[in-house]
Amino acid sequence: MPAWIYEKTFKAQMLVFLSKAPSKEWLSRFRLFLFLLCLIPLARLFWLGFNDDLSANPVEFVERSTGYWSLFMLLVTLSLSPIRLLTGRTWQLQYRRMLGLFMFFYASLHITTYLWLDYSFIWVDIVKDIIKHPYVLVGASAFLLTLPLAITSNNFMIRLLRERWKLLHNLVYLIAILGVVHFLWLVKKDIREPLLYAAILALLLGIRIYYKILSNKPKR
Amino acid sequence: MIIQTKSDILLSEITPKAVFDDRRTFLQQAGIGLIAGATGLLTSPSFATSGNLPASYKPGNSPIKLPRFSKSKYGAGEKLTPYDDITTYNNYYEFGTGKDEPAIHSKLFKPVPWTVSIEGEVKKSKTISIEDILKLAPLEERIYRMRCVEGWSMVIPWVGFPLAQLIKWAEPNANAKYVEFISLADSQRMPGVNLPILDWPYTEGLRMDEAMNPLTIMAVGLYGEALPNQNGAPMRLVVPWKYGFKGAKAIVKIRFTEKMPITTWMKAGPSEYGFYANVNPQVEHPRWTQSSEKRIGAGLFAGRIKTQMFNGYTEQVGQMYAGMDLRKNF
Numbered sequence: 001m002p003a004w005i006y007e008k009t010f011k012a013q014m015l016v017f018l019s020k021a022p023s024k025e026w027l028s029r030f031r032l033f034l035f036l037l038c039l040i041p042l043a044r045l046f047w048l049g050f051n052d053d054l055s056a057n058p059v060e061f062v063e064r065s066t067g068y069w070s071l072f073m074l075l076v077t078l079s080l081s082p083i084r085l086l087t088g089r090t091w092q093l094q095y096r097r098m099l100g101l102f103m104f105f106y107a108s109l110h111i112t113t114y115l116w117l118d119y120s121f122i123w124v125d126i127v128k129d130i131i132k133h134p135y136v137l138v139g140a141s142a143f144l145l146t147l148p149l150a151i152t153s154n155n156f157m158i159r160l161l162r163e164r165w166k167l168l169h170n171l172v173y174l175i176a177i178l179g180v181v182h183f184l185w186l187v188k189k190d191i192r193e194p195l196l197y198a199a200i201l202a203l204l205l206g207i208r209i210y211y212k213i214l215s216n217k218p219k220r
Numbered sequence: 221m222i223i224q225t226k227s228d229i230l231l232s233e234i235t236p237k238a239v240f241d242d243r244r245t246f247l248q249q250a251g252i253g254l255i256a257g258a259t260g261l262l263t264s265p266s267f268a269t270s271g272n273l274p275a276s277y278k279p280g281n282s283p284i285k286l287p288r289f290s291k292s293k294y295g296a297g298e299k300l301t302p303y304d305d306i307t308t309y310n311n312y313y314e315f316g317t318g319k320d321e322p323a324i325h326s327k328l329f330k331p332v333p334w335t336v337s338i339e340g341e342v343k344k345s346k347t348i349s350i351e352d353i354l355k356l357a358p359l360e361e362r363i364y365r366m367r368c369v370e371g372w373s374m375v376i377p378w379v380g381f382p383l384a385q386l387i388k389w390a391e392p393n394a395n396a397k398y399v400e401f402i403s404l405a406d407s408q409r410m411p412g413v414n415l416p417i418l419d420w421p422y423t424e425g426l427r428m429d430e431a432m433n434p435l436t437i438m439a440v441g442l443y444g445e446a447l448p449n450q451n452g453a454p455m456r457l458v459v460p461w462k463y464g465f466k467g468a469k470a471i472v473k474i475r476f477t478e479k480m481p482i483t484t485w486m487k488a489g490p491s492e493y494g495f496y497a498n499v500n501p502q503v504e505h506p507r508w509t510q511s512s513e514k515r516i517g518a519g520l521f522a523g524r525i526k527t528q529m530f531n532g533y534t535e536q537v538g539q540m541y542a543g544m545d546l547r548k549n550f
Contacts, residue, residue, distance in 0.1 A: 055320065056517065117520060125512060189317065189489075
């Protein structure tokens with residue numbers, strides 16, 4: 001690669017990315033980039049579906065994939081504040097709503113897959129499955145809790161609810177914990193992957209708690 | 221009249237059904253069907269009886285030779301699960317915990333040479349080679365439903381022989397009330413064994429009457445071919461009225477015991493997996509719905525089907541559990 005291309009493109013972009021205050025134009029281009037990036041998991045599912053390549057158990061495949069990406073989006077959303085706490089950078093926070101809504105988007109696909117493709121909307125069986133199996137109950141609760149957050153994810157609701165909005169959106173921590181527990185309990189024996197997500201979540205929450213304690217320390 | 225010899229037939233010599241069907245059409249058109257009959261292939265009970273092979277059919281990867289086999293009455297009217305699904309989606313933790321991992325990590329596994337040792341409550345401990353096991357009884361195709369405890373199911377054309385034949389040869393003594401099956405746990409050849417996810421080696425068990433039931437087979441083949449490595453080559457247990465995990469794979473040891481053996485999954489989750497593990501839509505599992513199941517290969521929009529008591533084999537096995545509380549003995 002000629003050096004000037006590197007200088008003009010990759011290096012320049014990386015410097016913007018790492019800088020404390022990128023330009024407005026760059027930020028909106030990055031928003032579009034992030035948006036398209038977040039759609040790739042969905043596009044992949046369609047691609048695999050059209051090519052009959054969703055494994056021997058396609059319903060399970062779609063269920064797992066949408067569930068995984070929902071949890072992934074949630075953890076990315078929750079990492080924006082720790083980045084601020086650790087680096088002092090704040091521009092990434094403006095993407096929090098979009099990423100959070102992508103979490104809701106994939107969670108909705110996850111639930112739809114479960115209700116439709118897995119259980120064909122047979123409500124008797126669905127209710128039985130939710131009541132009898134702890135991991136399903138935990139997952140269903142997590143999804144129900146995301147509903148008020150998704151509904152209030154707009155400027156109008158923020159203005160309307162004011163201080164209560166912040167309080168309400170603290171639910172995201174509970175949702176994240178329920179999401180990880182849902183994954184942990186569904187796995188039969190090899191819990192390495194859900195433990196990894198539990199560890200990442202613990203780290204992200206740990207950073208918050210650490211800074212909270214730090215800021216609450218009485219000044220001498 | 222063609223005289224069937226008992227000699228082994230190399231896998232490479234068996235003609236896949238698709239090819240075979242074309243051949244018959246061709247020969248009939250050519251008007252030389254009589255001559256073709258004399259080759260023995262057309263009247264061989266082996267491939268003339270197996271189900272429809274998918275276009276992507278490929279020969280089994282196990283180097284074991286499979287003798288000729290006959291058809292049996294089981295599985296009439298069932299739609300076979302495609303070969304590709306059976307061989308790329310299963311649990312075999314010795315080769316990894318992902319459903320696709322056994323097919324990937326067992327590619328280089330060579331189940332030869334292979335001997336099975338017989339021990340415990342028997343007249344005399346002994347070992348037998350897989351080649352000699354294949355001579356114990358004539359092989360037959362058994363098309364069985366397979367219900368996994370995780371809530372999915374398949375219809376699989378196994379090739380095997382009744383376990384009762386092997387037990388007869390093993391000569392258990394009067395103390396033998398149970399049979400324990402022990403799988404190979406070779407950390408060199410089986411990467412999953414290096415992880416302490418299960419208590420290796422994998423062990424399973426049956427009550428003596430269950431083991432002697434005509435439905436219980438030792439499978440050595442699949443879709444008319446030698447059993448692929450990922451499905452438990454060279455020999456695995458198939459107990460169609462129980463959840464799939466009862467079917468121990470790559471068996472190296474058979475032990476007769478007086479006491480009920482504690483199986484691998486009983487140790488891993490005593491509240492989830494019992495010794496009997498009979499398919500039972502009325503006994504709930506803490507994780508998965510047991511009253512219905514997903515049939516593999518049915519597609520994205522097929523929905524679920526009802527799970528049957530004893531996986532639909534009540535007529536053949538129900539009497540063995542008469543008077544037993546199946547909720548307690550799950």
